[in-house]
Amino acid sequence: MKSRFLFPYGSRLIGYVLIFTYIPIMVAKKIFYHGYMDHGLPIKLPDNSSLLTPDHVFNVIATLVVTIGLLLLAFSKEKFEDEQIIQLRLDSLQWTMYFTYLLFILIVIFTSGIDLVHIVGINLWLQLVFFIIRFRWVIFRLNQSSKAEKAVL
Amino acid sequence: MKNNIRVERAIKNITQADLADLVGVSRQTINTIESNKYVPSTVLALKIARIFGKHVEEVFILDEED
Numbered sequence: 659m660k661s662r663f664l665f666p667y668g669s670r671l672i673g674y675v676l677i678f679t680y681i682p683i684m685v686a687k688k689i690f691y692h693g694y695m696d697h698g699l700p701i702k703l704p705d706n707s708s709l710l711t712p713d714h715v716f717n718v719i720a721t722l723v724v725t726i727g728l729l730l731l732a733f734s735k736e737k738f739e740d741e742q743i744i745q746l747r748l749d750s751l752q753w754t755m756y757f758t759y760l761l762f763i764l765i766v767i768f769t770s771g772i773d774l775v776h777i778v779g780i781n782l783w784l785q786l787v788f789f790i791i792r793f794r795w796v797i798f799r800l801n802q803s804s805k806a807e808k809a810v811l
Numbered sequence: 812m813k814n815n816i817r818v819e820r821a822i823k824n825i826t827q828a829d830l831a832d833l834v835g836v837s838r839q840t841i842n843t844i845e846s847n848k849y850v851p852s853t854v855l856a857l858k859i860a861r862i863f864g865k866h867v868e869e870v871f872i873l874d875e876e877d
Binding site: 738740741742743745800801803804807 | 839
């Protein structure tokens with residue numbers, strides 16, 4: 659079985675680099691920039707700022723950096739791709755959808771107005787983050803159980 | 812589904828890693844199949860049976876729960 663539509667194995671490293679570039683940039687922005695902040699959310703809030711201002715360009719770049727980083731991290735090939743990895747990936751995707759929509763239901767019930775826009779924006783990243791954590795966790799467990807078995811044999 | 816992979820490996824005197832290389836999967840996958848945690852695809856089951864020179868039904872056996 660061939661796994662399609664996945665980035666090469668090495669692109670996971672690029673993903674890590676992009677995400678760890680984003681964090682110091684946002685910390686620096688918080689320290690040195692005292693203007694309007696939207697915390698680099700994936701959704702640009704409907705305010706009166708226009709397109710292609712320095713603030714807008716900065717937000718676009720910061721958002722793209724972290725989104726592309728998460729995508730590379732989530733959907734790069736494993737060192738050894740086989741049918742079990744494909745199944746674990748699909749399984750993790752299903753869990754991610756359940757998690758995302760449970761969260762979405764809770765958000766709709768407990769928030770309103772601008773908070774709703776904010777949190778739904780965060781949710782766009784959160785589902786990738788949840789998927790990455792779930793998938794890496796099952797791969798980790800697979801390797802652990804296999805190591806334990808090897809020690810016994 | 813149960814399987815006799817461990818026994819067949821012992822007869823043929825090959826390790827999990829050897830079998831994994833022969834059928835083109837990771838050693839972890841062979842390990843989880845042997846311990847009945849993962850049910851292989853038909854293609855993989857056929858490949859494993861071919862390595863042992865047996866029919867699939869001789870290596871993989873349906874369980875009562877299946």
